Amino acid sequence: MASNEFVGRLIAATDGTLDEIAAGLREFDPAEVAVAVLGEVLARAPQFDGPAEPFVVQFELGANSYLVTLNEGKIEPGRLDEPWLVIRQDLAELVQAVFGPSCDHVTRDVFFKEEPGPTTWQQDDPWLGPRAEATKAAHQVLKACSVYHADLDTLAVRFDTDKWGGHWYTPHYQRHFAAYQAKRVTVLEIGIGGYDLPDVGGGSLLMWKHFFRRGLVYGLDIYDKTGLDQPRLQTIKGDQNDPVFLEQLGQSIGPIDIVVDDGSHLTEHVVTSFNALFPHVRPGGLYVIEDLQTSYWPGYGAGESMGLLKTLLDGLHHQEQVHPVTPGHTDLNIDSITFHHNIAFIHKGRNSEPGAPSWISRTGEAVQSWTP
Numbered sequence: 498m499a500s501n502e503f504v505g506r507l508i509a510a511t512d513g514t515l516d517e518i519a520a521g522l523r524e525f526d527p528a529e530v531a532v533a534v535l536g537e538v539l540a541r542a543p544q545f546d547g548p549a550e551p552f553v554v555q556f557e558l559g560a561n562s563y564l565v566t567l568n569e570g571k572i573e574p575g576r577l578d579e580p581w582l583v584i585r586q587d588l589a590e591l592v593q594a595v596f597g598p599s600c601d602h603v604t605r606d607v608f609f610k611e612e613p614g615p616t617t618w619q620q621d622d623p624w625l626g627p628r629a630e631a632t633k634a635a636h637q638v639l640k641a642c643s644v645y646h647a648d649l650d651t652l653a654v655r656f657d658t659d660k661w662g663g664h665w666y667t668p669h670y671q672r673h674f675a676a677y678q679a680k681r682v683t684v685l686e687i688g689i690g691g692y693d694l695p696d697v698g699g700g701s702l703l704m705w706k707h708f709f710r711r712g713l714v715y716g717l718d719i720y721d722k723t724g725l726d727q728p729r730l731q732t733i734k735g736d737q738n739d740p741v742f743l744e745q746l747g748q749s750i751g752p753i754d755i756v757v758d759d760g761s762h763l764t765e766h767v768v769t770s771f772n773a774l775f776p777h778v779r780p781g782g783l784y785v786i787e788d789l790q791t792s793y794w795p796g797y798g799a800g801e802s803m804g805l806l807k808t809l810l811d812g813l814h815h816q817e818q819v820h821p822v823t824p825g826h827t828d829l830n831i832d833s834i835t836f837h838h839n840i841a842f843i844h845k846g847r848n849s850e851p852g853a854p855s856w857i858s859r860t861g862e863a864v865q866s867w868t869p
């Protein structure tokens with residue numbers, strides 16, 4: 498399995514033109530690159546519900562060939578005498594299509610196995626079944642080998658997170674995250690799901706991984722979830738209410754482009770996490786707090802997270818305060834806060850616009866007349 502660090506370097510090598518990517522890939526072992534890129538293709542096309550028999554695609558990537566078994570998730574070097582499906586493509590071009598921000602052009606060749614076919618046309622000819630399965634499989638694989646646009650509602654349902662259905666957050670996420678979709682982002686979500694069941698949860702992390710097709714996704718949970726780790730998705734065990742641990746985490750994975758807090762929803766925890774992690778959010782990034790309803794519920798430490806957000810809103814307007822305040826990090830580095838039902842998106846950006854001119858009365862005098 499390709500490590501996050503390796504895939505991150507590979508994604509970083511795909512920012513240029515195809516020639517630059519090909520030159521950059523000389524630094525890498527081609528076999529490692531092929532396994533990483535084919536692993537991503539497999540991860541993108543797992544809904545394959547084709548033939549019961551293992552369906553093998555032969556990828557011919559320059560000098561080397563690989564056999565990818567869709568229904569078993571297997572990748573191995575090799576060739577078959579009569580493969581059902583052959584995809585022949587330059588390795589750099591495939592890497593650009595899968596991991597790059599866009600794709601210059603596609604020059605790949607796709608071949609199906611030549612079947613003898615029926616001598617006379619019959620609707621139930623045994624030859625037609627496998628051919629139809631192969632067509633479905635080819636469609637899935639070729640889509641997965643292309644610049645990939647996944648939408649969050651669909652991904653939420655596919656990976657079973659309640660961000661669509663239980664809550665209705667994904668349309669808001671789609672809108673706020675669209676600008677980051679093709680970027681090389683680092684995403685951290687607090688709260689992996691499944692609580693103390695080690696192999697349960699991770700639905701939303703998979704959703705982020707598929708949405709941010711060039712992103713590295715980290716999930717934090719109080720329970721050990723390492724069984725859910727996979728390329729571009731790493732779990733971390735820790736307490737979102739421990740500021741020392743969070744500071745170390747921010748230093749090791751930051752700067753972070755997007756933080757999503759979907760952890761305990763205890764408002765004390767929400768505030769601790771925000772205070773510790775927001776300084777590690779990259780300018781232009783977002784910090785999202787879900788399930789703000791708990792701020793109205795006594796059992797969760799009522800008021801603190803909405804209190805935090807009100808303080809941040811006041812900070813956004815610190816230039817307008819009657820009694821001058823010395824602006825702090827959040828006052829100077831939050832340029833918008835958007836609320837939807839139970840969720841807030843805090844955008845990190847320079848907030849240095851001057852306040853209203855000082856000659857305008859703060860006491861409300863002379864608001865109804867003007868003497869030129």
Ligand SMILES: C[S@@+](CC[C@H](N)C(=O)[O-])C[C@H]1O[C@@H](n2cnc3c(N)ncnc32)[C@H](O)[C@@H]1O
Nearest residue numbers: 658688689690691692701718719736737760761
């Ligand atoms: C609502 S679930 C997360 C669901 C997941 N984000 C999704 O959308 O599929 C909340 C998770 O937060 C974790 N959690 C609870 N308290 C925590 C804490 N203090 N620090 C970190 N994680 C915590 C729980 O173990 C649980 O797995």
